[in-house]
Amino acid sequence: MKTSFVILTALTGMAVIVPRIQADDELGSAVSFAVMGNTTVTSTGNTVLNGNLGVYPGTAITGFGPGTVNGTTYIDGTVAQQAGIDAQIAYTALGGESPSQSLTGEDLGGQTLAPGVYQFTSSAQLTGLLTLNAERNPNAQFIFQIGSTLTTAVDASVVLENGAQAGNIFWQVGSSATIGTGSVINGNILANASITLNNGASLNGSALALNGAVTLDDNIINIESVPEANSLEVLVIFGALVGAGAGWGWWRGSLKKLKS
Numbered sequence: 436m437k438t439s440f441v442i443l444t445a446l447t448g449m450a451v452i453v454p455r456i457q458a459d460d461e462l463g464s465a466v467s468f469a470v471m472g473n474t475t476v477t478s479t480g481n482t483v484l485n486g487n488l489g490v491y492p493g494t495a496i497t498g499f500g501p502g503t504v505n506g507t508t509y510i511d512g513t514v515a516q517q518a519g520i521d522a523q524i525a526y527t528a529l530g531g532e533s534p535s536q537s538l539t540g541e542d543l544g545g546q547t548l549a550p551g552v553y554q555f556t557s558s559a560q561l562t563g564l565l566t567l568n569a570e571r572n573p574n575a576q577f578i579f580q581i582g583s584t585l586t587t588a589v590d591a592s593v594v595l596e597n598g599a600q601a602g603n604i605f606w607q608v609g610s611s612a613t614i615g616t617g618s619v620i621n622g623n624i625l626a627n628a629s630i631t632l633n634n635g636a637s638l639n640g641s642a643l644a645l646n647g648a649v650t651l652d653d654n655i656i657n658i659e660s661v662p663e664a665n666s667l668e669v670l671v672i673f674g675a676l677v678g679a680g681a682g683w684g685w686w687r688g689s690l691k692k693l694k695s
Contacts, residue, residue, distance in 0.1 A: 462641065467506070469486030469487060470643075470649050472648055474491050475603065477489045478499060478651045478654075479498055482653055483655045484656050486641070487506040487508070490509075526627065532552045535556050543562075544561055546565055547567075549570060550576055550577055555580065558586065561593070562588040568591060569595070572598060583608075583610045591614075591620075594621075612626045616634045623640040626644050630644045631649075636652075637654060
């Protein structure tokens, strides 16, 4: 009975230690890049990138400084090349997911969406506020398959509710993405062509342009990181460690009895 209890306690603790953010699984080495361009990356104003910056096979990056890169800049070379390859693999995989709902012709603004795969056979537009509700599942994914362009209006925003994580949101764009002035967007943008962030727009995620340029204008882009364990998780992990220690003591006692 004691052995079963110890094993169950340890397994319960291990279950909550599993990382909850899945962007690294989807994006591979590209997950560390705030911005990755194929031809060029240009910035105007005081853009801040909290993550790596890269371009491949192009070699032109301009505007840093005054822009700031809180990470490493890769121009051409094997690291940038691999990030581009991994981004392409992710783009293809995301496009292969089976849609759970079609939103073709609908504006994303004003909607509240549960986890799922949402398809636009042509363009997608976000005007106003889009709410993504993870329903208290921090592993919940939101995938948007967009046949052509993604465009957000001025001051559009994507709001996260009930455990939704920016690293689990993917915008797979068939051509180009244009983020409107002052917009606040959550999720990783993978565009088959180019990505433009207009003045003052911010992105929590990665901007990955597979076959075009990334154009920035006084923006902030933060790559997503694994959140720290909350207090409940800490207690469960602590319980697992205590249980494992108790189990080790029980086994040592049993072995001593057998030897005597």
